[in-house]
Amino acid sequence: MTLALLFPGQGSQSVGMGAALADAFPSAREVFAEVDEALGQSLSMLMREGPEDQLTLTENAQPALMAVSMAAIRALKAEFGVDVSAAGFVAGHSLGEYSALAASGALSLADTARLLKLRGQAMQRAVPVGQGAMASLIGPKTDLTLAEAAAAAGSEVGVCVVANDNNAGNIVISGEKAAVDRAIEKAKELGARAIPLNVSAPFHCPLMQPAADEMSAALATATIVAPVTKVVANVTARPETDPEVIRRLLVEQVTGRVRWRESMEWLATPSSEGGGGVTRFAEVGSGQVLPGMAKRIAPDAAAVAMNTPEDLEACAKSP
Known part of the structure; x- marks a missing residue:
């Protein structure tokens, strides 16, 4: 074992x-x-x-x-x-x-x-407080493909990437606040729940x-x-x-x-x-x-x- x-x-x-x-x-x-x-x-x-x-x-x-x-x-x-x-x-x-x-x-x-x-x-x-954000994408439809699509939508307005690929049903995105907000909207359209995280900085992103x-x-x-x-x-x-x-x-x-x-x-x-x-x-x-x-x-x-x-x-x- x-x-x-x-x-x-x-x-x-x-x-x-x-x-x-x-x-x-x-x-x-x-x-x-x-x-x-x-x-x-x-x-x-x-x-x-x-x-x-x-x-x-x-x-x-x-x-x-x-x-x-x-x-x-x-x-x-x-x-x-x-x-x-x-x-x-x-x-x-x-x-x-x-x-x-x-x-x-x-x-x-x-x-x-x-x-x-x-x-x-x-x-x-x-990153100055308030300029960055992170969000957790959760739910049975949440996988890396969905999270990457949501992050790509966010990237149209700013930095946004998948930060933590924790497990199917739990993936975290990170980046500029406006970009993460856009990604949250896209994730919801694709069938995921999206919860903004109470963090002090956008970790694990450029x-x-x-x-x-x-x-x-x-x-x-x-x-x-x-x-x-x-x-x-x-x-x-x-x-x-x-x-x-x-x-x-x-x-x-x-x-x-x-x-x-x-x-x-x-x-x-x-x-x-x-x-x-x-x-x-x-x-x-x-x-x-x-x-x-x-x-x-x-x-x-x-x-x-x-x-x-x-x-x-x-x-x-x-x-």
């Missing part, structure tokens, strides 16, 4: 995240202390007590979500003897790719925290190029080593282990599409057919979004969330 560990993206944050892990495990507390020191702020206190509007800020939410994921990974090994190398693959949704890289040892915890802090700040700086440039400079000096477990990249939807390829893809990821559906499909494809042969998915960290996506994409696979001490114990005891 091949296991893939999944790491959540922005939107899974909530006040109180990680508190149960910190209360139960010294190893988890060490992670939060290391992240606080790396950032020069008490992010762990913000995670535990809020306020929610401060935690939701991109520059705080991104390192916070990574910290909870790493607290769970550290506790799994320290308390239950389960190392990340027991998984065949790791993958993370958007910022979660940094969590996956940290979990697999490609990036240090401190560097990952600092990179995500900068990533959040750079993304916010890239408008994020200034942020990509900032991340390129930061990543150029970051130490990246070969991961101990294969990391499935958002941009390629395939496993990557070469440190220089990983560095380049992290830059491309800022403006590029999150190919989550394709990543999960490849992971769930039997190894005899050229896929990952994964039969079990486990989301590590805050929230429970990714198991649901995994089940919709690979209904025959097992999919669970690991974000409480009880979850970690159950995972450690499972075959």
Whole structure:
């Protein structure tokens, strides 16, 4: 039974995240202390007590979500003897790719925290508030063909692209507000529901190029080593282990599409057919979004969330 560990993206944050892990495990507390020191702020206190509007800020939410994921990974090994190398693959949704890289040892915890802090700040700086927008296209008729058609209609008036191909029935578009508004109209004409998202910037679209440039400079000096477990990249939807390829893809990821559906499909494809042969998915960290996506994409696979001490114990005891 091949296991893939999944790491959540922005939107899974909530006040109180990680508190149960910190209360139960010294190893988890060490992670939060290391992240606080790396950032020069008490992010762990913000995670535990809020306020929610401060935690939701991109520059705080991104390192916070990574910290909870790493607290769970550290506790799994320290308390239950389960190392990340027991998984065949790791993958993370958007910022979660940094969590996956940290979990697999490609990036240090401190560097990952600092990179995500900068990533959040750079993304916010890239587009003035109100000029960009994102929308979720949902419903049984929603597929990539429909989303591409809606984005193409939006592109007639401005930048508009498919940002997150999450799964059939859940695809996110991103771009200039007027363009996204036009795309929403087209998506509804084609039979999809379209919900504008309450986000601070239009992520994963060409408008994020200034942020990509900032991340390129930061990543150029970051130490990246070969991961101990294969990391499935958002941009390629395939496993990557070469440190220089990983560095380049992290830059491309800022403006590029999150190919989550394709990543999960490849992971769930039997190894005899050229896929990952994964039969079990486990989301590590805050929230429970990714198991649901995994089940919709690979209904025959097992999919669970690991974000409480009880979850970690159950995972450690499972075959």
